[in-house]
Amino acid sequence: MTTPTERAVIFGSGTRGRDAFEALGLGAAIVGFVDNDPLLQHSTVLDRPVFAPAALATLDFDVVYIASSQVELIREQLAQQNISPSRVRLAPHLADPTAPPPPPVVENPLSNYIDKGFKEIAGWLYMPAVEATLMLADIQRAHLAPGPVCEIGVWEGRYLSLLSFLSATPQRVVAIDPLIHGGNRDAQLARLKHNIATYARRPDLITLLERDSKEVSPAEIIAIAGGQVQFMSVDGDHTMEGALHDLQIAEAVVAPGGIVALDDIPNFSCPGVTEAVMRHSLSDANQLAPFFLVANKLFLAHKSHCEIYRQAVAERAEARQAGEWGQRMLEHRKRMKSLNVPVRFLGQELLVAA
Ligand SMILES: C[S@@+](CC[C@H](N)C(=O)[O-])C[C@H]1O[C@@H](n2cnc3c(N)ncnc32)[C@H](O)[C@@H]1O
Numbered sequence: 001m002t003t004p005t006e007r008a009v010i011f012g013s014g015t016r017g018r019d020a021f022e023a024l025g026l027g028a029a030i031v032g033f034v035d036n037d038p039l040l041q042h043s044t045v046l047d048r049p050v051f052a053p054a055a056l057a058t059l060d061f062d063v064v065y066i067a068s069s070q071v072e073l074i075r076e077q078l079a080q081q082n083i084s085p086s087r088v089r090l091a092p093h094l095a096d097p098t099a100p101p102p103p104p105v106v107e108n109p110l111s112n113y114i115d116k117g118f119k120e121i122a123g124w125l126y127m128p129a130v131e132a133t134l135m136l137a138d139i140q141r142a143h144l145a146p147g148p149v150c151e152i153g154v155w156e157g158r159y160l161s162l163l164s165f166l167s168a169t170p171q172r173v174v175a176i177d178p179l180i181h182g183g184n185r186d187a188q189l190a191r192l193k194h195n196i197a198t199y200a201r202r203p204d205l206i207t208l209l210e211r212d213s214k215e216v217s218p219a220e221i222i223a224i225a226g227g228q229v230q231f232m233s234v235d236g237d238h239t240m241e242g243a244l245h246d247l248q249i250a251e252a253v254v255a256p257g258g259i260v261a262l263d264d265i266p267n268f269s270c271p272g273v274t275e276a277v278m279r280h281s282l283s284d285a286n287q288l289a290p291f292f293l294v295a296n297k298l299f300l301a302h303k304s305h306c307e308i309y310r311q312a313v314a315e316r317a318e319a320r321q322a323g324e325w326g327q328r329m330l331e332h333r334k335r336m337k338s339l340n341v342p343v344r345f346l347g348q349e350l351l352v353a354a
Helices: 015-027 053-057 071-080 109-120 127-140 158-163 185-199 218-225 240-253 272-282 303-318 323-338
Strands: 007-011 029-034 048-051 063-066 088-090 149-152 173-176 206-209 229-234 254-263 288-294 297-302 351-353
Touching: 007 015, 015 029, 029 053, 048 053, 063 071, 071 088, 109 127, 109 158, 109 185, 127 158, 127 229, 127 254, 127 288, 127 297, 127 303, 127 323, 149 158, 149 218, 149 240, 158 173, 158 185, 158 229, 173 218, 206 218, 218 229, 218 240, 229 240, 240 254, 240 272, 240 288, 254 272, 254 288, 254 303, 272 288, 288 303, 297 303, 303 323, 303 351, 323 351
Parallel strands: 007 029, 007 063, 029 048, 063 088, 149 173, 149 229, 173 206, 229 254, 288 351
Antiparallel strands: 254 297, 288 297
Protein backbone atom coordinates (compact mmCIF):
# COMPACT_ATOMS: atom_id res chain seq x y z
CA MET A 1 0.00 0.00 0.00
CA THR A 2 1.07 3.56 -0.58
CA THR A 3 1.54 5.89 2.32
CA PRO A 4 1.02 9.65 2.06
CA THR A 5 4.72 10.23 2.62
CA GLU A 6 5.77 8.02 -0.29
CA ARG A 7 7.39 9.91 -3.16
CA ALA A 8 6.41 8.22 -6.41
CA VAL A 9 7.29 8.40 -10.07
CA ILE A 10 4.87 7.06 -12.69
CA PHE A 11 6.55 5.32 -15.65
CA GLY A 12 4.26 5.99 -18.62
CA SER A 13 2.67 9.38 -19.28
CA GLY A 14 -0.15 8.30 -21.62
CA THR A 15 -3.66 7.22 -20.68
CA ARG A 16 -2.38 4.51 -18.32
CA GLY A 17 -0.12 7.05 -16.59
CA ARG A 18 -3.01 9.45 -16.07
CA ASP A 19 -5.16 6.61 -14.74
CA ALA A 20 -2.34 5.68 -12.35
CA PHE A 21 -2.19 9.29 -11.14
CA GLU A 22 -5.93 9.16 -10.38
CA ALA A 23 -5.70 5.74 -8.78
CA LEU A 24 -2.85 6.75 -6.50
CA GLY A 25 -4.84 9.81 -5.42
CA LEU A 26 -3.52 11.32 -2.23
CA GLY A 27 -1.80 8.07 -1.32
CA ALA A 28 1.49 9.22 -2.82
CA ALA A 29 3.31 12.43 -3.62
CA ILE A 30 3.82 12.24 -7.38
CA VAL A 31 7.23 13.64 -8.30
CA GLY A 32 6.54 13.35 -12.02
CA PHE A 33 6.21 11.00 -14.97
CA VAL A 34 8.88 9.17 -16.93
CA ASP A 35 8.44 8.13 -20.55
CA ASN A 36 10.58 6.40 -23.17
CA ASP A 37 8.99 8.45 -25.96
CA PRO A 38 11.24 11.46 -26.76
CA LEU A 39 8.16 13.29 -28.10
CA LEU A 40 6.56 13.25 -24.66
CA GLN A 41 9.65 14.04 -22.61
CA HIS A 42 10.05 17.63 -21.35
CA SER A 43 6.27 18.17 -21.49
CA THR A 44 3.91 18.25 -18.50
CA VAL A 45 1.03 15.92 -17.72
CA LEU A 46 -1.45 16.82 -15.01
CA ASP A 47 0.90 19.63 -13.99
CA ARG A 48 3.76 17.21 -13.38
CA PRO A 49 6.93 17.14 -15.50
CA VAL A 50 7.62 14.24 -17.89
CA PHE A 51 11.25 13.11 -17.64
CA ALA A 52 13.44 10.85 -19.76
CA PRO A 53 14.23 7.56 -17.97
CA ALA A 54 17.85 8.67 -17.45
CA ALA A 55 16.55 11.36 -15.07
CA LEU A 56 15.65 8.64 -12.53
CA ALA A 57 19.31 8.71 -11.50
CA THR A 58 18.87 12.26 -10.19
CA LEU A 59 15.24 12.29 -8.99
CA ASP A 60 14.33 11.94 -5.33
CA PHE A 61 11.71 9.18 -5.12
CA ASP A 62 10.80 6.06 -3.15
CA VAL A 63 8.93 3.99 -5.71
CA VAL A 64 8.31 3.74 -9.46
CA TYR A 65 4.81 2.75 -10.56
CA ILE A 66 4.75 1.16 -14.01
CA ALA A 67 1.74 2.41 -15.97
CA SER A 68 2.36 0.90 -19.39
CA SER A 69 1.59 -2.25 -21.38
CA GLN A 70 5.36 -2.92 -21.62
CA VAL A 71 5.62 -4.02 -17.98
CA GLU A 72 8.38 -6.61 -18.34
CA LEU A 73 10.50 -4.46 -20.65
CA ILE A 74 10.29 -1.56 -18.21
CA ARG A 75 11.14 -3.79 -15.26
CA GLU A 76 14.30 -4.85 -17.15
CA GLN A 77 15.07 -1.24 -18.07
CA LEU A 78 14.76 -0.17 -14.41
CA ALA A 79 16.94 -3.08 -13.27
CA GLN A 80 19.60 -1.94 -15.74
CA GLN A 81 19.41 1.50 -14.11
CA ASN A 82 20.15 -0.21 -10.78
CA ILE A 83 16.72 0.53 -9.34
CA SER A 84 15.93 -2.22 -6.88
CA PRO A 85 12.90 -4.40 -7.76
CA SER A 86 11.60 -3.61 -4.25
CA ARG A 87 11.09 -0.01 -5.42
CA VAL A 88 9.18 -1.01 -8.58
CA ARG A 89 5.43 -1.66 -8.54
CA LEU A 90 2.67 -2.12 -11.02
CA ALA A 91 0.29 0.88 -11.00
CA PRO A 92 -2.64 0.12 -8.67
CA HIS A 93 -5.32 0.22 -11.38
CA LEU A 94 -3.31 -2.23 -13.52
CA ALA A 95 -2.90 -4.55 -10.55
CA ASP A 96 -6.68 -4.59 -10.07
CA PRO A 97 -7.82 -8.15 -10.84
CA THR A 98 -11.08 -6.82 -12.28
CA ALA A 99 -9.28 -4.50 -14.70
CA PRO A 100 -9.37 -5.64 -18.36
CA PRO A 101 -6.20 -7.47 -19.38
CA PRO A 102 -3.62 -5.32 -21.18
CA PRO A 103 -3.35 -5.91 -24.93
CA PRO A 104 -0.77 -8.57 -25.82
CA VAL A 105 2.70 -7.17 -26.41
CA VAL A 106 3.69 -7.66 -30.05
CA GLU A 107 7.39 -8.43 -30.25
CA ASN A 108 7.98 -7.03 -33.73
CA PRO A 109 5.12 -4.75 -34.83
CA LEU A 110 6.47 -4.22 -38.37
CA SER A 111 6.68 -7.99 -39.01
CA ASN A 112 3.23 -8.28 -37.50
CA TYR A 113 1.95 -5.75 -40.06
CA ILE A 114 3.69 -7.49 -42.97
CA ASP A 115 2.69 -11.03 -41.96
CA LYS A 116 -0.85 -10.30 -40.77
CA GLY A 117 -1.98 -6.69 -41.15
CA PHE A 118 -1.20 -6.42 -44.84
CA LYS A 119 -3.40 -9.46 -45.49
CA GLU A 120 -6.18 -8.57 -43.07
CA ILE A 121 -6.65 -4.90 -43.90
CA ALA A 122 -8.72 -4.30 -47.02
CA GLY A 123 -7.28 -1.91 -49.58
CA TRP A 124 -5.36 -1.33 -52.75
CA LEU A 125 -1.73 -2.02 -52.07
CA TYR A 126 0.62 -4.67 -53.42
CA MET A 127 3.57 -6.32 -51.69
CA PRO A 128 6.22 -4.91 -54.12
CA ALA A 129 4.99 -1.43 -53.19
CA VAL A 130 5.32 -2.32 -49.49
CA GLU A 131 8.89 -3.56 -50.01
CA ALA A 132 9.82 -0.57 -52.16
CA THR A 133 8.37 1.87 -49.62
CA LEU A 134 10.37 0.32 -46.78
CA MET A 135 13.51 0.36 -48.92
CA LEU A 136 13.04 4.03 -49.81
CA ALA A 137 12.54 4.93 -46.16
CA ASP A 138 15.76 3.11 -45.34
CA ILE A 139 17.64 4.94 -48.10
CA GLN A 140 16.12 8.24 -46.94
CA ARG A 141 17.69 7.93 -43.49
CA ALA A 142 21.05 9.01 -44.89
CA HIS A 143 19.53 12.18 -46.34
CA LEU A 144 17.16 13.67 -43.78
CA ALA A 145 16.29 13.50 -40.10
CA PRO A 146 13.29 11.42 -39.00
CA GLY A 147 10.10 13.33 -39.68
CA PRO A 148 6.34 12.91 -39.67
CA VAL A 149 4.35 11.28 -42.46
CA CYS A 150 0.99 12.03 -44.07
CA GLU A 151 -1.54 10.23 -46.24
CA ILE A 152 -4.45 11.68 -48.20
CA GLY A 153 -6.98 8.90 -48.83
CA VAL A 154 -6.52 6.23 -46.17
CA TRP A 155 -9.56 3.95 -46.71
CA GLU A 156 -9.13 1.33 -43.95
CA GLY A 157 -5.49 2.03 -43.21
CA ARG A 158 -3.59 -0.54 -45.25
CA TYR A 159 -0.84 1.82 -46.44
CA LEU A 160 -1.28 4.19 -43.49
CA SER A 161 -0.31 1.46 -41.02
CA LEU A 162 2.86 0.80 -43.02
CA LEU A 163 3.67 4.52 -43.22
CA SER A 164 3.71 4.70 -39.42
CA PHE A 165 6.88 2.56 -39.47
CA LEU A 166 8.88 4.62 -41.97
CA SER A 167 10.66 7.08 -39.67
CA ALA A 168 13.69 5.86 -37.74
CA THR A 169 11.95 6.92 -34.52
CA PRO A 170 8.18 7.12 -33.92
CA GLN A 171 6.76 10.31 -35.42
CA ARG A 172 3.40 11.90 -35.90
CA VAL A 173 1.15 10.65 -38.71
CA VAL A 174 -1.53 12.81 -40.33
CA ALA A 175 -4.34 10.90 -42.06
CA ILE A 176 -6.88 12.76 -44.23
CA ASP A 177 -10.04 11.12 -45.55
CA PRO A 178 -13.70 12.19 -45.52
CA LEU A 179 -14.67 8.48 -45.35
CA ILE A 180 -17.25 8.91 -48.09
CA HIS A 181 -16.55 5.98 -50.40
CA GLY A 182 -17.53 3.06 -48.20
CA GLY A 183 -21.26 3.79 -48.03
CA ASN A 184 -21.28 3.28 -44.27
CA ARG A 185 -19.13 5.88 -42.56
CA ASP A 186 -19.45 4.47 -39.03
CA ALA A 187 -18.50 0.93 -40.08
CA GLN A 188 -15.54 2.22 -42.11
CA LEU A 189 -14.35 4.39 -39.24
CA ALA A 190 -14.62 1.44 -36.83
CA ARG A 191 -12.54 -0.77 -39.17
CA LEU A 192 -9.97 1.98 -39.71
CA LYS A 193 -9.60 2.54 -35.96
CA HIS A 194 -9.36 -1.19 -35.30
CA ASN A 195 -6.71 -1.64 -38.01
CA ILE A 196 -4.63 1.27 -36.74
CA ALA A 197 -4.90 0.09 -33.12
CA THR A 198 -3.87 -3.44 -34.13
CA TYR A 199 -1.18 -2.81 -36.73
CA ALA A 200 0.19 0.75 -36.69
CA ARG A 201 3.40 1.47 -34.84
CA ARG A 202 2.11 4.13 -32.44
CA PRO A 203 -1.65 4.61 -32.81
CA ASP A 204 -1.55 7.47 -30.31
CA LEU A 205 0.59 9.51 -32.73
CA ILE A 206 -1.95 9.27 -35.59
CA THR A 207 -4.33 12.18 -36.18
CA LEU A 208 -7.29 11.48 -38.45
CA LEU A 209 -8.76 14.53 -40.17
CA GLU A 210 -12.11 13.29 -41.39
CA ARG A 211 -12.31 15.91 -44.12
CA ASP A 212 -12.01 16.46 -47.84
CA SER A 213 -8.35 17.31 -48.55
CA LYS A 214 -9.55 20.50 -50.29
CA GLU A 215 -10.57 21.74 -46.85
CA VAL A 216 -7.15 21.11 -45.31
CA SER A 217 -4.31 23.58 -45.77
CA PRO A 218 -0.61 22.68 -45.94
CA ALA A 219 -0.07 24.91 -42.87
CA GLU A 220 -2.59 22.85 -40.89
CA ILE A 221 -0.91 19.58 -41.87
CA ILE A 222 2.51 20.94 -40.89
CA ALA A 223 1.13 22.24 -37.58
CA ILE A 224 -0.44 18.88 -36.67
CA ALA A 225 2.57 16.92 -37.90
CA GLY A 226 4.96 19.18 -36.00
CA GLY A 227 6.99 19.99 -39.12
CA GLN A 228 7.39 19.16 -42.80
CA VAL A 229 6.83 15.51 -43.63
CA GLN A 230 9.44 13.00 -44.74
CA PHE A 231 6.98 10.82 -46.63
CA MET A 232 3.56 11.57 -48.12
CA SER A 233 1.07 9.28 -49.81
CA VAL A 234 -1.40 10.79 -52.27
CA ASP A 235 -4.28 8.35 -52.78
CA GLY A 236 -7.47 10.36 -52.26
CA ASP A 237 -9.62 12.03 -54.90
CA HIS A 238 -8.72 10.32 -58.21
CA THR A 239 -10.06 13.04 -60.52
CA MET A 240 -7.55 15.24 -62.33
CA GLU A 241 -8.56 18.28 -60.26
CA GLY A 242 -8.47 16.32 -56.98
CA ALA A 243 -5.12 14.64 -57.61
CA LEU A 244 -3.60 17.92 -58.84
CA HIS A 245 -4.76 19.68 -55.68
CA ASP A 246 -3.28 16.94 -53.50
CA LEU A 247 0.05 17.06 -55.38
CA GLN A 248 0.15 20.79 -54.67
CA ILE A 249 -0.41 20.04 -50.98
CA ALA A 250 2.41 17.49 -51.14
CA GLU A 251 4.68 20.04 -52.81
CA ALA A 252 4.09 22.39 -49.86
CA VAL A 253 4.38 19.95 -46.97
CA VAL A 254 7.23 17.62 -47.99
CA ALA A 255 10.64 18.39 -46.50
CA PRO A 256 13.71 18.66 -48.75
CA GLY A 257 14.69 15.03 -49.34
CA GLY A 258 11.12 13.89 -48.64
CA ILE A 259 9.34 11.35 -50.84
CA VAL A 260 5.81 11.36 -52.28
CA ALA A 261 4.02 8.15 -53.31
CA LEU A 262 1.30 8.85 -55.89
CA ASP A 263 -1.08 5.92 -56.30
CA ASP A 264 -2.77 4.67 -59.47
CA ILE A 265 -0.12 5.47 -62.04
CA PRO A 266 -0.69 4.21 -64.63
CA ASN A 267 -4.30 3.20 -64.13
CA PHE A 268 -6.58 3.96 -67.01
CA SER A 269 -9.64 3.42 -64.85
CA CYS A 270 -8.75 6.82 -63.42
CA PRO A 271 -6.63 8.58 -66.09
CA GLY A 272 -7.09 11.90 -64.30
CA VAL A 273 -4.30 10.98 -61.86
CA THR A 274 -1.81 10.57 -64.71
CA GLU A 275 -3.01 13.85 -66.22
CA ALA A 276 -2.62 15.53 -62.82
CA VAL A 277 1.04 14.55 -62.41
CA MET A 278 1.74 15.77 -65.94
CA ARG A 279 0.02 19.12 -65.34
CA HIS A 280 1.77 19.44 -62.00
CA SER A 281 5.16 19.00 -63.62
CA LEU A 282 4.50 21.80 -66.12
CA SER A 283 4.90 24.50 -63.49
CA ASP A 284 8.52 25.55 -62.99
CA ALA A 285 7.69 26.44 -59.39
CA ASN A 286 7.09 22.78 -58.62
CA GLN A 287 10.11 20.93 -57.34
CA LEU A 288 8.77 17.37 -57.21
CA ALA A 289 9.66 15.01 -60.04
CA PRO A 290 9.19 11.24 -60.51
CA PHE A 291 12.06 8.77 -60.24
CA PHE A 292 10.59 5.29 -59.67
CA LEU A 293 7.44 3.37 -60.61
CA VAL A 294 6.47 0.11 -58.95
CA ALA A 295 3.18 -1.76 -58.49
CA ASN A 296 0.93 1.15 -59.35
CA LYS A 297 2.82 3.70 -57.25
CA LEU A 298 4.86 6.53 -58.69
CA PHE A 299 7.49 7.85 -56.29
CA LEU A 300 8.51 11.49 -56.55
CA ALA A 301 11.16 13.55 -54.79
CA HIS A 302 12.61 17.02 -55.09
CA LYS A 303 14.56 17.32 -58.35
CA SER A 304 17.72 17.75 -56.25
CA HIS A 305 17.21 14.24 -54.79
CA CYS A 306 15.80 12.19 -57.70
CA GLU A 307 19.18 10.99 -58.94
CA ILE A 308 20.32 10.08 -55.41
CA TYR A 309 17.25 7.92 -54.79
CA ARG A 310 17.22 6.42 -58.29
CA GLN A 311 20.83 5.34 -57.97
CA ALA A 312 20.35 3.91 -54.48
CA VAL A 313 17.30 1.87 -55.58
CA ALA A 314 19.20 0.53 -58.62
CA GLU A 315 22.23 -0.35 -56.47
CA ARG A 316 20.12 -2.29 -54.01
CA ALA A 317 18.39 -4.14 -56.84
CA GLU A 318 21.79 -5.01 -58.32
CA ALA A 319 22.88 -6.28 -54.91
CA ARG A 320 19.73 -8.47 -54.94
CA GLN A 321 18.26 -6.65 -51.95
CA ALA A 322 15.09 -5.65 -53.74
CA GLY A 323 13.07 -8.83 -54.19
CA GLU A 324 11.71 -10.10 -57.45
CA TRP A 325 10.43 -6.67 -58.56
CA GLY A 326 14.01 -5.39 -58.41
CA GLN A 327 15.12 -7.96 -60.95
CA ARG A 328 12.19 -7.06 -63.23
CA MET A 329 13.24 -3.42 -62.95
CA LEU A 330 16.85 -4.17 -63.92
CA GLU A 331 15.75 -6.36 -66.84
CA HIS A 332 13.46 -3.61 -68.09
CA ARG A 333 16.30 -1.08 -67.92
CA LYS A 334 18.66 -3.41 -69.77
CA ARG A 335 16.13 -4.20 -72.47
CA MET A 336 15.26 -0.56 -73.12
CA LYS A 337 18.94 0.33 -73.20
CA SER A 338 19.59 -2.36 -75.80
CA LEU A 339 16.75 -0.89 -77.89
CA ASN A 340 18.27 2.54 -77.41
CA VAL A 341 15.02 3.89 -75.95
CA PRO A 342 15.68 6.12 -72.92
CA VAL A 343 12.97 5.64 -70.26
CA ARG A 344 12.12 9.17 -69.21
CA PHE A 345 8.99 10.66 -67.68
CA LEU A 346 8.41 14.36 -67.02
CA GLY A 347 12.03 15.27 -67.54
CA GLN A 348 13.55 12.51 -65.40
CA GLU A 349 14.90 9.05 -65.98
CA LEU A 350 12.34 6.64 -64.54
CA LEU A 351 13.06 3.27 -62.94
CA VAL A 352 10.18 0.97 -63.84
CA ALA A 353 9.30 -2.29 -62.12
CA ALA A 354 6.20 -2.99 -64.20
C1 LIG B 1 -8.15 4.06 -53.04
S1 LIG B 1 -8.72 4.53 -51.49
C2 LIG B 1 -7.27 4.69 -50.55
C3 LIG B 1 -6.58 3.39 -50.28
C4 LIG B 1 -5.61 3.43 -49.16
N1 LIG B 1 -4.51 4.34 -49.40
C5 LIG B 1 -5.09 2.04 -48.80
O1 LIG B 1 -3.94 1.91 -48.41
O2 LIG B 1 -5.83 1.08 -48.89
C6 LIG B 1 -9.21 6.19 -51.73
C7 LIG B 1 -9.65 6.92 -50.48
O3 LIG B 1 -9.63 8.31 -50.78
C8 LIG B 1 -10.66 8.94 -50.08
N2 LIG B 1 -10.98 10.23 -50.72
C9 LIG B 1 -11.77 10.47 -51.78
N3 LIG B 1 -11.84 11.78 -52.02
C10 LIG B 1 -11.07 12.38 -51.10
C11 LIG B 1 -10.72 13.73 -50.81
N4 LIG B 1 -11.22 14.75 -51.53
N5 LIG B 1 -9.89 14.00 -49.78
C12 LIG B 1 -9.37 12.98 -49.04
N6 LIG B 1 -9.66 11.68 -49.26
C13 LIG B 1 -10.50 11.39 -50.27
C14 LIG B 1 -11.79 7.94 -50.13
O4 LIG B 1 -12.71 8.18 -49.08
C15 LIG B 1 -11.06 6.61 -50.00
O5 LIG B 1 -11.03 6.16 -48.67
